[in-house]
Amino acid sequence: MLRLAITACAGVALVLAEEFTFTIGSPVASQDFHFKAATFVFRTQGCADPAKSQISGTAEGLVNGARRSVALKVVAGSKPGVYAVYQSWPAEGQWVVNLKGTCANASAGAIVPVGPKGFIRESSKFFPRPATDAEIGTSLTALAKGEGK
Amino acid sequence: MFTRHVSRRLAAFIDGELPPPKARQAEVHLGRCALCQADREQIRFGMEILEHLPSVGAPEAIWASIEAACRESPSRKPPAAHRWRLAFAATLVLTLVGAAYWRVAHPFGVRWEVVRLAGSPAVDAKHIRGVGRIGAGEWIETDSVSRASVKVGQIGSVEIAPNTRVRVVTARAGEHRLALERGEIRARIYAPPRLFFVDIRSGTAVDLGCEYVLNTDEDGSGLLRVTKGWVSFQWKGRESLVPAGASCQTRALLGPGIPYFDDASETLKQALEHFSFEEGQSDALSIILGESRVRDTLTLWHLLSRAEVTDRERVYDRIAVLAPVPAGVSREQALKLDPETLRLWKEELAWTW
Numbered sequence A: 001m002l003r004l005a006i007t008a009c010a011g012v013a014l015v016l017a018e019e020f021t022f023t024i025g026s027p028v029a030s031q032d033f034h035f036k037a038a039t040f041v042f043r044t045q046g047c048a049d050p051a052k053s054q055i056s057g058t059a060e061g062l063v064n065g066a067r068r069s070v071a072l073k074v075v076a077g078s079k080p081g082v083y084a085v086y087q088s089w090p091a092e093g094q095w096v097v098n099l100k101g102t103c104a105n106a107s108a109g110a111i112v113p114v115g116p117k118g119f120i121r122e123s124s125k126f127f128p129r130p131a132t133d134a135e136i137g138t139s140l141t142a143l144a145k146g147e148g149k
Numbered sequence B: 001m002f003t004r005h006v007s008r009r010l011a012a013f014i015d016g017e018l019p020p021p022k023a024r025q026a027e028v029h030l031g032r033c034a035l036c037q038a039d040r041e042q043i044r045f046g047m048e049i050l051e052h053l054p055s056v057g058a059p060e061a062i063w064a065s066i067e068a069a070c071r072e073s074p075s076r077k078p079p080a081a082h083r084w085r086l087a088f089a090a091t092l093v094l095t096l097v098g099a100a101y102w103r104v105a106h107p108f109g110v111r112w113e114v115v116r117l118a119g120s121p122a123v124d125a126k127h128i129r130g131v132g133r134i135g136a137g138e139w140i141e142t143d144s145v146s147r148a149s150v151k152v153g154q155i156g157s158v159e160i161a162p163n164t165r166v167r168v169v170t171a172r173a174g175e176h177r178l179a180l181e182r183g184e185i186r187a188r189i190y191a192p193p194r195l196f197f198v199d200i201r202s203g204t205a206v207d208l209g210c211e212y213v214l215n216t217d218e219d220g221s222g223l224l225r226v227t228k229g230w231v232s233f234q235w236k237g238r239e240s241l242v243p244a245g246a247s248c249q250t251r252a253l254l255g256p257g258i259p260y261f262d263d264a265s266e267t268l269k270q271a272l273e274h275f276s277f278e279e280g281q282s283d284a285l286s287i288i289l290g291e292s293r294v295r296d297t298l299t300l301w302h303l304l305s306r307a308e309v310t311d312r313e314r315v316y317d318r319i320a321v322l323a324p325v326p327a328g329v330s331r332e333q334a335l336k337l338d339p340e341t342l343r344l345w346k347e348e349l350a351w352t353w
Helices: A002-017 A133-144 B007-014 B020-032 B034-051 B060-071 B080-105 B266-277 B281-291 B294-306 B309-322 B331-335 B339-352
Strands: A021-025 A040-045 A054-063 A066-071 A073-076 A082-086 A094-103 A106-115 A125-127 B111-118 B131-135 B139-141 B147-152 B156-160 B165-172 B175-189 B196-200 B203-216 B222-235 B238-243 B246-251
Touching: A021 A106, A021 B339, A040 A094, A040 A106, A054 A073, A054 A133, A094 A133, A106 A133, A125 A133, B007 B020, B111 B165, B131 B165, B147 B175, B238 B246, B238 B294, B246 B266, B266 B281, B266 B294, B281 B294, B281 B309, B294 B309, B294 B339, B309 B331, B331 B339
Parallel strands: B175 B196
Antiparallel strands: A021 A040, A040 A082, A054 A066, A054 A094, A073 A082, A094 A106, A106 A125, B111 B131, B111 B147, B139 B165, B147 B156, B156 B175, B165 B175, B175 B203, B196 B203, B203 B222, B222 B238, B222 B246
C-alpha cells in the first residue's frame, strides 16, 4: 500500500515537474480525419488535466506595413489536449499564429509563422508564458524578410 | 512465334503465387494475347466479386434436412419425400447464393455521376457528353485528351486523368471500391476512414480520410502521392502508411515499398528504391540511415519491420538519435515489432511529420 502511494506521488510529481508547453504538428499528427484540412494542429503537454486547460489565440499579421490581428479558429479534437488551427486570416501579407494557454498555475505561449506552403516549424517559438508583442513583431519582421521560409 | 496460352495459370498469377520465372512468362504472354487478357479480366472480376460476397447463414431448415438425410442408412434408397426435401434445400442454397451475387454485382442499382471534363471519356465504351452514370462492374476509360470526374456516392470525388482505365467494383454505402487498371486518378474523400478503396495490380489504397493521386501502368508498377490526410497502401498483409506530403512506390509482384516524404533527399529516395525493390539491401540501408532527417522517421519507422532482423537495431538507434523515444516504447518491444509499441511510437513520431 505504501509502495503504491509512493508510486502515485512520484507520478504526480513527474507530471507537475514537466513543463506545460505546446507541441505543433502537421494535421496528420492528430490522427483525426476531421482535421485533414487544418493549417496545423497542436497539443498541450505537461498538463495533468488537459480538459481543464484554457487555450486561446490570435492570428497576427503584417499587411502593407500595418499590423493586424484576427480572431483564431481553434477546434478541439477527439483526443484531450489536441487542437486544430484553421486559416481565418486573409491571404495577403505575413501572418503568425499566437497561441496562449494556461493549466492550473502554469502558462505557455507559442508563435507559429505561416507561409504560403503552410506552417513553418523551424521558425516557430515556444515560451513558458504568453508571447510579448515585441516577440510577435520580431517574428513577423523575420517572416516578411523571408527568413525561415 | 509459338507461345502457350496462360489461362490455366491466371488465378495463381493474379494471386502472385506463380514462381517469378513463370510469372514473367505469363506477364509477357499477357502483354500480347488478347484471349488471355480477356480471361484475366473475367477471373479478376470473379475474384473481386467473391471477396465481397456477404456471408449468408443457411436457414436452420436446411441443416435439419441434411442431418436427417445423413442419419438414413446409405444402403437404403431414400424415400421420395426425403429426396424432395434435399432437392428443395439445394435449390434454396443456390437461390441464396444467386441473390447474394446479384446484390454485390447490382447493389440496388446505385450509379455514380460521371462528368466530362475534357475530350470524350467513355463509360463501358459509350462516350458521354456532359453528364453520365456509372455502376458496379462498368468501366470508365479516357484517351490522351479526355478527362472525367466521378462523384463517389456521398463521400467525395475522383478525377480520371487522360489515358486511364478504371472500373467501379463496388458502389454501396459501406464500401466504395474502384479497380484502376492503368493511368492516374486523383481522389478527394470526405468520409470517415475505410470507406473508399482503389485496387491496382500491386496493392490496394485504403482511404483513411484523405486526398491523393494514384497512378499505375498495366503491369502494376505505380506511385501513390498523398496531399491530405493518410492512406494505407496494402498488399498481402503488408501495409505502408502514407501521410500528407509523402509518396510510396509500388511494383508488380512486390507490392508497395517504403513511404518517404517528397522533400527527402534524392540520395535517400534512390537508396530506398534499391532497398525496396532490388538487391543489395545492406548498402542501401546505410545510405538511408545516414541521409535521414527528423521528418524521415516516417521512412525509418517502416524500415523497422522491413529490414532484416540483424539490421533492426541500427534502424532503432537511428530513430532514437533523431527523436526522443517516448515513454511506453521500450527497445526490446520495438525490436520484437510489438504492434502496440510500434503504434504508440508512430503516433508520437507523427508530431514531427
